Amino acid sequence: METILEIKGLRKSFVNYEGQKIPTVDIQQFNLYKKEQVAIEGLSGSGKTTFLNLVAGILRPDEGQIFFEKEDVAILSESRRDLWRAQNIGYVFQTFNLLQGYSALENVILGMAFGKGIHKDFALALLKRVNLAKHIHSKPRQMSIGQQQRVAVARALANKPKLVLADEPTGNLDRTHARETISLIQEVCAENGAALLLVSHDHGVLGKLKRVIKMSDVNRAGLPVEAERENNPVKAGA
Ligand SMILES: Nc1ncnc2c1ncn2[C@@H]1O[C@H](COP(=O)(O)OP(=O)(O)OP(=O)(O)O)[C@@H](O)[C@H]1O
Ligand SMILES: [Mg+2]
Numbered sequence: 001m002e003t004i005l006e007i008k009g010l011r012k013s014f015v016n017y018e019g020q021k022i023p024t025v026d027i028q029q030f031n032l033y034k035k036e037q038v039a040i041e042g043l044s045g046s047g048k049t050t051f052l053n054l055v056a057g058i059l060r061p062d063e064g065q066i067f068f069e070k071e072d073v074a075i076l077s078e079s080r081r082d083l084w085r086a087q088n089i090g091y092v093f094q095t096f097n098l099l100q101g102y103s104a105l106e107n108v109i110l111g112m113a114f115g116k117g118i119h120k121d122f123a124l125a126l127l128k129r130v131n132l133a134k135h136i137h138s139k140p141r142q143m144s145i146g147q148q149q150r151v152a153v154a155r156a157l158a159n160k161p162k163l164v165l166a167d168e169p170t171g172n173l174d175r176t177h178a179r180e181t182i183s184l185i186q187e188v189c190a191e192n193g194a195a196l197l198l199v200s201h202d203h204g205v206l207g208k209l210k211r212v213i214k215m216s217d218v219n220r221a222g223l224p225v226e227a228e229r230e231n232n233p234v235k236a237g238a
Contacts, residue, residue: 003067004163004195005032005055010064011221012047012054023221024050027064030218032163037186037196039206042215048199049094051219052165055197056091057081068163086115090156090194092185094167096148098140104151105136108158115159126154129184131177145172153181157188164189166198170205182208 007030013021025047032038042048053059055066057073066074073084085091098107108123127136130150140148149172156164166185170178182205189196198209206212 001033001036003031004034004036004069005030005197006065006067006070007031007055008065008067010051010054010066011062012050012059013062014050025054025061025219026221027051027218028220032195032197035190035193035195036211037189037209038198039209039212040197040199040215041201041206041212042199042219046215047219047221048215049167051215052091052167052197052199055163056089056165057085086111087159088162090159090161090164092149092152092156092164092166092169094171094199096140096152098148098151098155100140103137103139104132104143104147104154107140107151108155111155112158115161119158123154123158126157126188127151130154130181146174146177149173150177150181153185157185160192160194162192162194164194164196164198166196168199168201170200170202175204178202178205 007027010025010027012025013023016022040048050059054061057076061074064074065072068088073081076084099110102110104127105123108127109118109120112118112123124136127133130153132147132150135143135147149169153169156166164185169185170181173181185196186208200206
């Protein structure tokens, strides 16, 4: 099987408020195959969003390679990475990142403008599929959090990307909308032959993906405090 994503020796540290360097992502090897749908689960603070941001080229790694269809995108210049992302990646951000001054429809269309071109009918169809037909002209602040999350999903799928990254895309949805949204993401990925890398805590969502990866199994960087406490109650409590 051909890979869409091949990661080798990926490392990222952050500097904390005390000036200490904290290893956050340390992934030796990770492969995602074309059209594959994979979920990542892990504790809060275990580096899931950081990992997706590295894959999307929003963060630059300290070390390692990120091969996307055999091209190392970690070494592209910032402008080439922005263009590559717009054309190949659909990203449902954990915090949505919608443009506040623009309507739901405009948010989807602006994503298309920087990507593969504007197709208003497809933008409208996607917004209908996430049950936002009545909100196409609403701005983010005129929508509920769950409605905004569904705009973010429509925007991520609008360019028919080869890889969809979804960071807790159902985190703010009730069970019915969560089920519908996850089905939509999976369907659109399958229709377009896209691969999916999805972060979730929701077992209803995780159960729908064939391959589920635990962050603690792939990320060799330090465990979050919560995990240390669970694994070592006496020491952490002292
Ligand atoms: N820009 C940054 N500067 C410093 N530290 C950061 C930065 N971004 C993330 N971190 C730290 O990296 C760690 C991992 O954060 P990340 O957002 O990747 O976790 P997560 O697994 O997505 O958590 P959650 O489930 O809560 O979304 C956290 O300890 C966080 O404090
Ligand atoms: Mg996160």
